[in-house]
Amino acid sequence: MTSTDDHGFATRAIHAGQDFDPTTGAVIPPLYLTSTFVQDGIGGLRGGYEYSRGGNPTRTGLEEQLAALEGGVRALSFASGLAAEDALLRGILKPGDHVVLGNDAYGGTYRLIARVFGAWGIEHTVVDLSDLDAVTGAIRAESTRVLWVETPSNPLMKITDIRALADAGHEAGLTVVVDNTFASPALQQPLSLGADVVVHSTTKYLGGHSDVVGGALVFADAELAEKIGFLQFAAGAVSGPLDAWLTTRGIKTLQVRMQRHSENAQRLAEYLSTHDAVETVYYPGLESHPGHELAASQMVAFGGMISLGLRGGEAAARKFAESTSVFQLAESLGGVESLVNYPSEMTHASVKGTELAVPENVVRLSVGLEDIDDLLADVKQALAAL
Numbered sequence: 001m002t003s004t005d006d007h008g009f010a011t012r013a014i015h016a017g018q019d020f021d022p023t024t025g026a027v028i029p030p031l032y033l034t035s036t037f038v039q040d041g042i043g044g045l046r047g048g049y050e051y052s053r054g055g056n057p058t059r060t061g062l063e064e065q066l067a068a069l070e071g072g073v074r075a076l077s078f079a080s081g082l083a084a085e086d087a088l089l090r091g092i093l094k095p096g097d098h099v100v101l102g103n104d105a106y107g108g109t110y111r112l113i114a115r116v117f118g119a120w121g122i123e124h125t126v127v128d129l130s131d132l133d134a135v136t137g138a139i140r141a142e143s144t145r146v147l148w149v150e151t152p153s154n155p156l157m158k159i160t161d162i163r164a165l166a167d168a169g170h171e172a173g174l175t176v177v178v179d180n181t182f183a184s185p186a187l188q189q190p191l192s193l194g195a196d197v198v199v200h201s202t203t204k205y206l207g208g209h210s211d212v213v214g215g216a217l218v219f220a221d222a223e224l225a226e227k228i229g230f231l232q233f234a235a236g237a238v239s240g241p242l243d244a245w246l247t248t249r250g251i252k253t254l255q256v257r258m259q260r261h262s263e264n265a266q267r268l269a270e271y272l273s274t275h276d277a278v279e280t281v282y283y284p285g286l287e288s289h290p291g292h293e294l295a296a297s298q299m300v301a302f303g304g305m306i307s308l309g310l311r312g313g314e315a316a317a318r319k320f321a322e323s324t325s326v327f328q329l330a331e332s333l334g335g336v337e338s339l340v341n342y343p344s345e346m347t348h349a350s351v352k353g354t355e356l357a358v359p360e361n362v363v364r365l366s367v368g369l370e371d372i373d374d375l376l377a378d379v380k381q382a383l384a385a386l
């Protein structure tokens, strides 16, 4: 298949950037484990490839696949989600500039902006992104360059209005970035809602099998993509070919995985919301969730992430996280296997004591693709033990 532009999402996920090998007919394009490329005379490059920091065909295939899924003009694949964020911010910002970000942004994003970029003279303001007046009030006419959006947010599953924030950001001349890791392009496509750049930790749903760390940027604008592409080449945080290949393989099943993640999570969230030991269920698929209608309007389904606040406070949350068995206690999310995480000591330890701190009675579940009856039974026995 040569062009997949007119095809549906699942077809693009399988075929974009994934033409069969013309030499042998191999259905799966080869994994190009090579650092360099022979030249036909000085400067005589085959297909433009020279050295794998600048480009590698396996990485190119992944980048074409990602751009096709998010509806972008170009994608860049990085060694991790944070490497992608670093390159993007470094390409846009200079000392004295200012970033506006949400009050429950991913902890590592906050740490990067506050502690790494802060030391280079970049300022930031944290706001509740669901409060449009607070967002516009935080924008500084002379120095704000970036509005950083994450929806659903991590771990409290807040939903923010991408289109409204993109409009507000553009009115002030900002670059509007959406971290689409939790939804994945199968459920939400921020560029179509007006965002300028989509960020992914491909470690999560895109890779989908907890076997590779990676990140990506997808751009609506070719000029910004060119600028960040140069920075990626010059600074070097590219994904290796094996990592890119694993991510590509994961992406081919993204749509069916996201459907099942969402179905399992919905069933589990409904069960949890009836349990006496549970104070709050943070899941946008529940009608009681404050962002439910907005999520229904900008997402295809509600995804596989649930957080719950336990009535028994910190002690109950810790005990629950250590009492499940199908849900394994580990950081990260988005794999086929279910995971449980205690954010304030694990994924969000870096924001403890800051304005992004996570309530201590909160546990986060990454709902996997196991049988729903086993997931329900596991959660039930862990709650019974509290």
Ligand SMILES: *Cc1c(COP(=O)(O)O)cnc(C)c1O
Residues within 6 Å of the ligand: 080, 081, 082, 083, 106, 108, 109, 150, 154, 179, 181, 182, 200, 201, 202, 203, 204, 213, 214, 215
């Ligand atoms: C994991 C994650 C990141 C960081 O990605 P890495 O691949 O771990 O560097 C960024 N944003 C969100 C929402 C994440 O879950």
